[in-house]
Amino acid sequence: MTRDPSDQRRAGEVAIALPEAPDAGLYFIGRIRTPWATRDDCPKNARGSDALCTIELDPRYERGLADLATCSHVIVLYWMDEAPRDLVVQAPRHGTPRGVFALRSPARPNPIALSVAALVGIEGTRIAVRGLDCKDGTPLLDVKPYFASVDSVPDARVGWSEGEGRRAPEGGSAP
Numbered sequence: 001m002t003r004d005p006s007d008q009r010r011a012g013e014v015a016i017a018l019p020e021a022p023d024a025g026l027y028f029i030g031r032i033r034t035p036w037a038t039r040d041d042c043p044k045n046a047r048g049s050d051a052l053c054t055i056e057l058d059p060r061y062e063r064g065l066a067d068l069a070t071c072s073h074v075i076v077l078y079w080m081d082e083a084p085r086d087l088v089v090q091a092p093r094h095g096t097p098r099g100v101f102a103l104r105s106p107a108r109p110n111p112i113a114l115s116v117a118a119l120v121g122i123e124g125t126r127i128a129v130r131g132l133d134c135k136d137g138t139p140l141l142d143v144k145p146y147f148a149s150v151d152s153v154p155d156a157r158v159g160w161s162e163g164e165g166r167r168a169p170e171g172g173s174a175p
């Protein structure tokens with residue numbers, strides 16, 4: 001989805017022309033069921049709620065779930081299907097415009113979101129998790145084990161957010 005009219009753009013935001021055609025195709029491997037019907041209902045980030053969510057995997061991938069139940073946490077990758085893709089500089093409602101690659105905004109050239117979620121249980125092709133922030137029905141791209149030994153960087157910094165007294169990811173504008 002491309003947000004076109006400049007009347008929807010906030011001060012300081014920059015949109016670009018996207019390439020004519022994508023370079024690769026993706027398979028949506030399932031859908032994510034959450035309590036949130038709209039984007040506005042969603043928590044701002046994955047730590048904003050511990051609501052139970054269900055990943056509904058397409059049954060064709062069921063054998064890929066082998067051994068996943070041994071994991072306490074998973075990385076969930078999903079496709080923010082309602083996000084514009086052309087905004088390279090984005091502005092929160094009240095704040096400084098920032099480059100898309102310094103933001104966790106869903107609006108990006110490839111609107112791929114990620115969250116680290118706690119794995120609650122697996123029944124058939126339904127994976128119950130806590131720690132997601134997408135609207136109900138959001139397409140699923142992938143599920144991977146979270147390895148604290150390699151994925152955790154406890155002293156990582158996001159310099160621009162430090163003055164704002166924030167540790168959790170900033171979404172930027174989430175139009």
Ligand SMILES: C[S@@+](CC[C@H](N)C(=O)[O-])C[C@H]1O[C@@H](n2cnc3c(N)ncnc32)[C@H](O)[C@@H]1O
Nearest residue numbers: 042043044080081082083104113114134135171
């Ligand atoms: C800031 S993003 C963070 C996503 C992910 N945790 C990440 O860091 O990549 C979360 C926001 O995306 C928006 N959102 C949720 N589901 C969406 C969807 N299907 N399409 C577009 N935007 C969505 C909501 O406004 C939600 O608060």
